Amino acid sequence: MLKLAKCAALNKSPQHLMKGALMTKNNQLIERLAPWIAVVALVVIWEVTVRVFDVPSFIFPSALETAQALVTYSGPIAMHSWQTFWTTLIGFGLGVAVGLVLGFIIGSSRFLYNACYPLLVGFNAIPKVAFVPILVVWFGIGSVPAILTAFLICFFPIVVNVATGLATLEPEMEDVLRVLGARRIDVLLKVGLPRSLPYFFASLKVAITLAFVGTVVSETVASNQGIGYLMMSAGSQMRMGLVFAGLLVISAMAMVMYELFAQLEKRMTGWAHRGQNR
Amino acid sequence: MSAAFVTFDDVSLAYDAAGNAIEDINLSIHEGEFVAFVGPSGCGKSTFMKLCTGLHAPTTGAVRVDGEPVTGPLKISGMAFQNANLLPWRTTLDNVLLPLEIVKPYRHQFRKRREEFVGWARKLLKTVGLEGYEEQYPWQLSGGMQQRASICRALIHQPRLLMLDEPFGALDAFTREELWCVLRDLWEAQRFTVVLVTHDLREAAFLADTVYIMSRRPGRVIERREIELPRPRALETTYRKPFIDLVQELRAQIGEVRST
Ligand SMILES: Nc1ncnc2c1ncn2[C@@H]1O[C@H](COP(=O)(O)OP(=O)(O)OP(=O)(O)O)[C@@H](O)[C@H]1O
Ligand SMILES: [Mg+2]
Numbered sequence: 001m002l003k004l005a006k007c008a009a010l011n012k013s014p015q016h017l018m019k020g021a022l023m024t025k026n027n028q029l030i031e032r033l034a035p036w037i038a039v040v041a042l043v044v045i046w047e048v049t050v051r052v053f054d055v056p057s058f059i060f061p062s063a064l065e066t067a068q069a070l071v072t073y074s075g076p077i078a079m080h081s082w083q084t085f086w087t088t089l090i091g092f093g094l095g096v097a098v099g100l101v102l103g104f105i106i107g108s109s110r111f112l113y114n115a116c117y118p119l120l121v122g123f124n125a126i127p128k129v130a131f132v133p134i135l136v137v138w139f140g141i142g143s144v145p146a147i148l149t150a151f152l153i154c155f156f157p158i159v160v161n162v163a164t165g166l167a168t169l170e171p172e173m174e175d176v177l178r179v180l181g182a183r184r185i186d187v188l189l190k191v192g193l194p195r196s197l198p199y200f201f202a203s204l205k206v207a208i209t210l211a212f213v214g215t216v217v218s219e220t221v222a223s224n225q226g227i228g229y230l231m232m233s234a235g236s237q238m239r240m241g242l243v244f245a246g247l248l249v250i251s252a253m254a255m256v257m258y259e260l261f262a263q264l265e266k267r268m269t270g271w272a273h274r275g276q277n278r
Numbered sequence: 279m280s281a282a283f284v285t286f287d288d289v290s291l292a293y294d295a296a297g298n299a300i301e302d303i304n305l306s307i308h309e310g311e312f313v314a315f316v317g318p319s320g321c322g323k324s325t326f327m328k329l330c331t332g333l334h335a336p337t338t339g340a341v342r343v344d345g346e347p348v349t350g351p352l353k354i355s356g357m358a359f360q361n362a363n364l365l366p367w368r369t370t371l372d373n374v375l376l377p378l379e380i381v382k383p384y385r386h387q388f389r390k391r392r393e394e395f396v397g398w399a400r401k402l403l404k405t406v407g408l409e410g411y412e413e414q415y416p417w418q419l420s421g422g423m424q425q426r427a428s429i430c431r432a433l434i435h436q437p438r439l440l441m442l443d444e445p446f447g448a449l450d451a452f453t454r455e456e457l458w459c460v461l462r463d464l465w466e467a468q469r470f471t472v473v474l475v476t477h478d479l480r481e482a483a484f485l486a487d488t489v490y491i492m493s494r495r496p497g498r499v500i501e502r503r504e505i506e507l508p509r510p511r512a513l514e515t516t517y518r519k520p521f522i523d524l525v526q527e528l529r530a531q532i533g534e535v536r537s538t
Binding site for chain 1: 331333351359361365380381435
């Protein structure tokens with residue numbers, strides 16, 4: 001009987017998983033290149049549109065002019081980007097730390113979850129720009145308001161995702177552990193936390209882009225450094241090429257960070273994406 | 279036979295104002311006994327399991343396990359459900375080891391005795407036919423294989439009480455019969471106490487010493503039936519006349535429950 005069971009089981013070795021790899025190489029290449037093709041297409045459309053309609057460059061610069069500004073002012077742009085980059089990362093880091101802890105606390109108790117969720121939603125509905133004047137009064141013009149705005153805007157998705165991951169534990173799984181004498185903290189550490197990791201990593205992607213938004217918004221009104229400030233002052237001088245160059249740089253940074261965290265997510269939580277790579 | 283291991287005295291449980299889910303349960307299960315509960319859906323079989331393991335307290339009456347009144351979740355039982363409920367981020371081996379990370383006294387020895395524990399897990403996985411799959415993840419296993427692993431997880435810490443809530447319900451007939459034999463062999467070897475909830479009368483009659491039949495909600499035990507078939511039982515007996523007659527009698531009793 002047992003032998004039979006083994007034979008039947010062996011027939012289902014992981015070989016069948018490899019069928020997916022038979023996808024033609026061509027298709028894969030095209031799929032990989034698709035985003036770049038889209039970028040090139042967008043730039044071409046941009047350039048052509050501006051030229052065909054003869055839009056003045058102080059209203060909407062062409063792609064070429066933007067590129068020129070990017071090269072000409074590469075020094076200042078690099079400096080301001082660096083400022084934006086590190087303030088964002090600090091704000092994001094704070095957001096992750098606070099988000100994780102708060103999410104863990106809220107998600108670990110049904111009572112807290114129910115009590116705090118509406119509060120969090122209400123807090124999230126406040127436009128974070130509204131905090132900037134307050135932060136300026138408290139901390140003055142500079143990096144601190146930028147960091148804090150980035151933090152305020154990005155911790156919410158992390159809290160919600162971690163808390164939800166913990167709070168939606170299957171009751172049966174909990175029962176299995178409780179009859180072993182598991183305490184609540186055992187259940188949270190052995191099952192709740194690993195289970196909420198995919199939610200957590202997914203939220204990091206969202207949070208990092210939001211953090212950039214927070215920094216730049218704050219910089220435009222309350223700083224004399226950073227990409228936000230650069231764009232603001234260039235705009236007031238009608239140097240639209242430089243403004244657009246700033247836009248490009250900020251979105252490039254956000255994209256790179258997003259991709260970084262997307263990769264991290266894949267690495268850390270491969271088991272949660274099993275449906276796709278089968 | 280040894281003294282009563284699990285006793286229920288006039289136990290009733292009402293989850294809410296809708297009335298008793300389970301009512302006037304009086305029974306005793308002795309150590310090493312294999313009992314099966316059958317009854318219509320919603321009659322309170324899973325509720326019985328929760329009472330037995332202390333996951334839920336009775337509204338009236340008393341549950342005693344091993345002479346002690348049950349006040350909180352038992353710490354000596356293993357459980358398996360219709361869903362295997364394996365953790366997808368752990369390998370099969372690590373899933374089976376999970377109870378040893380939690381149950382006393384093993385949890386404090388886990389680091390030191392890990393090698394030894396891994397040995398236990400591998401041995402157990404081998405007996406259920408999962409040799410060679412230790413490092414696979416649960417989602418790389420078939421439903422039946424997951425269920426085998428789930429049973430190993432319920433048994434790794436050598437619990438005195440094994441609770442099985444329709445563990446074979448989601449499996450095809452062949453796999454189910456295979457797993458009956460796996461469970462039978464494990465039980466013959468270790469003689470822990472088993473409470474098995476099932477919809478399948480053949481399963482109950484083949485595996486159990488005693489079959490309890492429950493009525494519709496509010497669930498009461500309406501029949502206690504000792505299965506006298508000699509042990510060890512071979513799967514072939516389930517296709518012979520005495521066994522078939524037995525199942526038909528049980529079936530008739532369930533039929534009465536349903537029609538009243
Ligand atoms: N947590 C709960 N709160 C309220 N009522 C419940 C709860 N759990 C079960 N019930 C009710 O108690 C009754 C018995 O439920 P139980 O899950 O024990 O049935 P069961 O015999 O296991 O059914 P099945 O065979 O379908 O699994 C049902 O009527 C159900 O609606
Ligand atoms: Mg049930």
